[in-house]
Amino acid sequence: MVSAVVLLKTHRGLINEVAAQLAELNGISEVFSVGGRYDLVAILRVRDNEAMADLVTEHMLKVDGIAESETLLAFRAFSRHDLESMFSLGLDE
Amino acid sequence: MVSAVVLLKTHRGLINEVAAQLAELNGISEVFSVGGRYDLVAILRVRDNEAMADLVTEHMLKVDGIAESETLLAFRAFSRHDLESMFSLGLDE
Amino acid sequence: MVSAVVLLKTHRGLINEVAAQLAELNGISEVFSVGGRYDLVAILRVRDNEAMADLVTEHMLKVDGIAESETLLAFRAFSRHDLESMFSLGLDE
Amino acid sequence: MVSAVVLLKTHRGLINEVAAQLAELNGISEVFSVGGRYDLVAILRVRDNEAMADLVTEHMLKVDGIAESETLLAFRAFSRHDLESMFSLGLDE
Amino acid sequence: MVSAVVLLKTHRGLINEVAAQLAELNGISEVFSVGGRYDLVAILRVRDNEAMADLVTEHMLKVDGIAESETLLAFRAFSRHDLESMFSLGLDE
Amino acid sequence: MVSAVVLLKTHRGLINEVAAQLAELNGISEVFSVGGRYDLVAILRVRDNEAMADLVTEHMLKVDGIAESETLLAFRAFSRHDLESMFSLGLDE
Amino acid sequence: MVSAVVLLKTHRGLINEVAAQLAELNGISEVFSVGGRYDLVAILRVRDNEAMADLVTEHMLKVDGIAESETLLAFRAFSRHDLESMFSLGLDE
Amino acid sequence: MVSAVVLLKTHRGLINEVAAQLAELNGISEVFSVGGRYDLVAILRVRDNEAMADLVTEHMLKVDGIAESETLLAFRAFSRHDLESMFSLGLDE
């Protein structure tokens, strides 16, 4: 499984509308509206790099109201609990 | 429950060491090493704003090897599945 | 109670008009026109994170004439006088 | 009365220590630890520009642990309630 | 008396036109066209903060052709000659 | 006569000390401590480009406590009053 | 042979379309869609500086959908294998 | 196979030394010294995300003389020639 964290700015006044649309997409596990330089942060988890490319370029960035985005692709995930790490986070397999 | 996404840069060559220490802290649910302008992204989930202030200022930022950090506090979380949203992600009770 | 400091830029020539509209909103306790990189700073104080999310995304950012905004959510407030701190600033309760 | 909003970064791990020292200074009415690109925001209210110059250059910036600061001097304050505006916020008299 | 230094960018090809209009405004003592990241620098000197707020927000920023501005409000002025300092520069009175 | 506006940052806590030293230099007509991204602004007026090069590189930038500087050389000065423009501001003669 | 690495941003939603057009151009050996601040990275290899100037200014930057580009011209290429270095990378000849 | 493009700055005067060390690492197929904001660009090609994480965090960033780096992980590669795409660039397999 591969993960990415996406930092997004929306056109003014559309934060909740964009967030709701993103949260509907397969592969986006959570969307947060946040303080600071960005409006939204989305957490993406998909099967492999090819599925990530499809999700980002063909679905996520086609949502109306997005002004800017920066996708932070994860190399590797670290987690406190062995059990969690065994089932839910790896970049592998 | 309140959430935050923290963008971190580490001193050179210490990415894995810092990630491993962060993943040990209570309240940090995941840490990713990522491509792009940052080295690590940590996802924090704690009971309330006071606990977030403690986690960030008293524990997370005291980990050695962190060079820069930017904490994106979440106002609100959006999720696809009602069940998930009911139990695990809101900012409120 | 939760607080936030919002840094704003307005479209040119609309500083006073935007400031006057912001000062009318419930939850915005003060608005300053300022020198430097920003045009206005607003101080927000509301009951909880959910009310902050509503104020920022549904009311503040819908005011016409705002070009850019950056919301600095407060974790915690510090104050000199115990009496003040008891009644007016905490993040808790 | 004149006001200023000061955006501060501290050396790592010193956020609470710096905030506590700032909150002790005459003329600093509130200090917030915040998410985003800055660590702290301080609200300053003093009698006139000369007192502001003294507070910023002779007291505030001499607190140990401050790494960077940006002082946003207020031209003017806007407030919802006439009564408030009469007593507590103006830049004048 | 209060002073400010304003850094301005104009729309392309309008540097001299904007400079000439700014130089006509009461309270703007000099305007320079400059090399570097900005196109113009204006020096403002007015009676008090309230007059500065009026000059900047109601007159200066309403001049057509200004694309961006950053107002550096002076806390205090320093001068070599006592005589000059006595008559022409203070923030006081 | 040629003019320049210099934007300066000082090492922390040294704003007034640096300003006082700069104000002593021949060719620096005024120094302001300012709010915003810079700490000081100096206004330089000298006979010709060669004198400006000497003032900036041999005297001004050798003052201790300066951390960063950006010199905005003026092409031309604009002024409201003919008399002023005749005697005090031109780039020529 | 001379090489260049070009960092590109596209208009939103056009990443794959721009990449496909770039990959068709003579002299562009590879195009990657990437995470981070840029959308695409193209690797250019042509005979000499004159051919590079033509490729960049007359062909690559005329592809529709490109919003920003930054061309990093290579001085020199370094490679592990002598054989590779002999045939495929030099700036020479 | 997964690819990444890494933008690097070195400590002054060490460009060639760092480039030579990087070019020795398994998984780095080419290193260019370039004009512009960066000193070097490295092209990485490895078997999977886990190997990329090892190469970047355990080998590449441990080379002495690197001052800053930004890793652009590729989602997908586009190429003109089928044959090339079959053997050398895909994200797949």
Add this chain to the structure above:
Amino acid sequence: MVSAVVLLKTHRGLINEVAAQLAELNGISEVFSVGGRYDLVAILRVRDNEAMADLVTEHMLKVDGIAESETLLAFRAFSRHDLESMFSLGLDE
């Protein structure tokens, strides 16, 4: 004689057209199309500051297709050969 180096960005696809127009202007001795953050660099050499102001604001910045410019005015020129320095470069006279 006074010199300036001007860094320019053009609207996309117009690099050669803008360069050709700039190269026609009196006082612009050379124009380079360059890699990196800028598209073009122009070298200006004119008789005095007044002529520089005219060239930059009345001629150079009126060329169509220029999106951004930053003019670096030279204080002084340094050259290897005495003879050259005597005739061709100074800010002197």
Add this chain to the structure above:
Amino acid sequence: MVSAVVLLKTHRGLINEVAAQLAELNGISEVFSVGGRYDLVAILRVRDNEAMADLVTEHMLKVDGIAESETLLAFRAFSRHDLESMFSLGLDE
């Protein structure tokens, strides 16, 4: 012949010293001390890309007192006079 324009910052107070050393190097035809964000601009003209790589990485960047540099490699030079263009500026051959 290939050309480059190099933007340099020096350590404080060393502008003239660095400029004098750079002007001594073979291949650097002129050095200017400039106003704005940079301290010096150097113009480089050498026989080919390989000579440029040597000049920049082995000689120019080894001069003491340089804090930052950005090398803008020229693709092509444009000049008003045919004669000049024939002999002195091209990227020719």
